[in-house]
Amino acid sequence: MSQDTVKRDRPWLMRTYSGHSSAKASNELYRMNLGKGQTGLSVAFDLPTQTGYDSDHPLARGEVGKVGVPIDHIGDMEALFDAIPLDKMNTSMTINATAPWLLALYVAVAERQGVDPSALEGTTQNDVLKEYLSRGTYIFPPTPSVRLTTDLIAYTVENIPRWNPTNICSYHLQEAGATPTQELAYALSTAIAILDAVRDSGQIPPERFAAVVGRISFFVNAGIRFVEETCKLRAFGAMWEKMAKERYGVEDEKQRRFRYGVQVNSLGLTESQPENNVQRIVLEMLAVTLSKNARARAIQLPAWNEALGLPRPWDQQWALRMQQVLALETDLLEYGDLFDGSPVIEAKVQELVAGAEAEMARVAEQGGMVQAIESGYVKRELVVSHTRRMRDIESGELKIVGVNCYRETAESPLTAGADAGIMKADVQAERDQIAALQAFRAGRDQAAVASALEQLRAAAVGGANIMPPSIACARAGVTTGEWSEVLREVFGEYRAPTGIDIALAGQAGSAAMDQVRAGVRRTGEELGRPLRLLIGKPGLDGHSNGAEQIAVKGRDAGFEIVYEGIRLTPSQIARAAQEEGVHLIGLSVLSGSHLELVEDIQAELKKIGAGDLPLIIGGIIPDDDARQLLAGGVQAVFTPKDVDMNAIMARLVNIIRLHNGLEELA
């Protein structure tokens, strides 16, 4: 059969989640990626931009340009899309608490390019509820956050009709430990919370409400159990269709379709034998493409070396080529759905649907997703699942090749190069960004800025839609920090439940665990009081799963754990350690700003007379940096390849022992 006669489906949108250092550097990267056949953009913003701080804010130190691009004002946004016509681009923005602001900047840049904003296509993630459970880039309490989400949705449905105003995320729930059932239940419960809020806000007339439902899209994770993952996506489709029809009365079948984008699982990517991640990524991609009726609209793949550090352009290219080979070389897109009618698949789908419906009922009983998050219920459920997963990895019940089995390996040529297989962050980028920001501030019309901010405040207080005054702020040259500060003043800030107060019922103590407990107890007796450990997450990074697991395990091992959640300043951590009289400080940093943050915390400790407290750190920390940290007085550096939690606990005990003049325990 000749290829011309076969009708092939159009491939999904191919993207790479990227952005770093500066708007200019990221623009170059985007144009290069588009040149290589990428069909959409996926913008990664840095943490100050995501959490509403300007690049020169003290909390932003070390974070500028690290996990994404810094956007302080319209000038940065314009540079980011330089020579990329926005009416021809489909842009996905991973942005949540500050989503209305980044969309406002996007609209203002379109205007400057002479593009009618109503022609824009793309996605704002705009799902703050999951930020309270995972990832952690929330700013405001849930109620005003839902209101901002609602405003953005209502605005785009009427003014930018092809925009996906929210991407309800089950992705990060899986990263936080969710089982497929929990992913389904919590993502769909979130959708209910948001859609109900839009409906109740009265911003959309009832006859237009189906259009709102039709614009809701999802952002999903695909793990390595790819058969189950395929079933999960079919279950998603079935449940969403039913919900749109029954709960929201949507008649048009097209508006009931489950539309989703995917980033395949980064949680399962390993630091040891990182080349194995390539086959993991490909298998995970199959989960979201094989079943035509549950196929992703847009896919972005991680690079093979994400657990090591920042990927280089070549690593990202490799990830893009995986998508192209599947879409263009294989015959996948020539067939209808491969699984319709399969009793095996159908049974699994039904099992997932039943489990998810039961969990959704539990959430509904509590008053809905917002209440179940505020009470800490959902977070606790996730921590329980994640703890179970970690335990299974530790015991070897859950096999990870190269990590807890088949660990022997020849030296990898992929990481043997001078760059150790990762990209070095540009240390100059932060200083340049700050200088440019300060010059921008000095050069703008201050009266126009002040008046735009007053209008923003009035809308925030009075309840008018936040988008029009935000767009006016963007045009006037307001900065990200200024926009956020006004809303912080009006709405207040929030700290989410940590979820680590879970019961550890039904856990039979293993021999290794018993030994660790004995060591903790003995050392506590020798030092006169129970061992106390402070677990701190400094900086703006909200990926708290690792810190939470260490906290839970530490308590289980007999430590008294002080853990206060995310986004602590170096001074808060130092002072808490002193006030609480801890024996050891454990830090967790995944944003790449470990060098700066550790330096700041050590300085704070010295300042308050607690410079002798030992310090350890865990995170995605390249070898070179680890050496530097150890040379600077850090007692131990843990990375994703350290999966044996009992061994970690035993190390902590020995660090405390050596520090206090006791001999090490075997």
Place this chain on the structure above:
Amino acid sequence: MTQPAPNLDPVALAAAVRRGERAALARALNLLDDRRGESRLQASLLLKQLQAGQAGDEGHLIGMTGPPGAGKSSLTAALIGVWRRRGLRVGVLAVDPSSPVSGGALLGDRLRMKTSAEDDGVFIRSLACRGEFGGLSAEVWPMSLVMLAAFDVVMIETVGVGQREIDVSRMCDTTCFVAQPGSGDSVQFLKAGILEVPHVLVVNKEDMGAVARRTLSELGTALGRVHTDGDWEVPVLSASATAGTGIEALADTLAMHGKALVESKRLLERRRGYRAQWLLKRLQEEFGSHGIDQLGGEQAVLQQLAAQDLSLFEQHQALRQRLLATH
């Protein structure tokens, strides 16, 4: 084998604590937590130093208690805000349960209580119960003495309903119970006498509306209004930590009770009574009830302890020596 405890000069340490030096406070609290023999001795010397030259009525020690989820930490945070605006320095001892299996504990909620990291006028130390079933661990009360030497207001926050409230009411000047709207537990416990009547009752989360108002009126009627320890009518207040309402009034009421104790000259007597209770409990732990009987029984010991003006250390040592001599 135990590691030798660090040698701390009790005179210098006490002076630094009184000056409110944070590093010294932390060290003093660590010392009181330390169970090694020589640390116990140093801790006693420190307490003696802190007691020396003091009238004994310094500061206001408040116990805050109530069921889990009632919002004690948020309420404490809101109160800290009010006290700081009034120029008062605040110390908090936050007690959390610990795991009976591992002995480990999660000590949370510091951040919820704290408005600013840079504020030297607030100091929070979290404590685990450490398996002392249904009660506060022995270190809590001596720690509160260290805190009282450095702060105007010291609060002990404990979770739970039952024995722990009684414990906390037996070491604080003023006990405040935080009730959860919609939960009938507090009312039931009060009626059944499980919950010792506090000096101040507050229903948190008044922003919940009708359900909070109902709990408020139920508590009001369940109470015999006059407190068992005398001339104090128990107020039932309503507040919301999240909405920031009723906090000033709560702070005023707590202060009023403290002031009433001072004016009626009962504060010193009461604190002496707590000291006696604490010593009695320590002696019971070390020598059992048989030991107490040898000293003439509980009441005799309590009377004797309350009458003496010796330091804690000296009293404890004197009684220990008597018991050790007879064994």
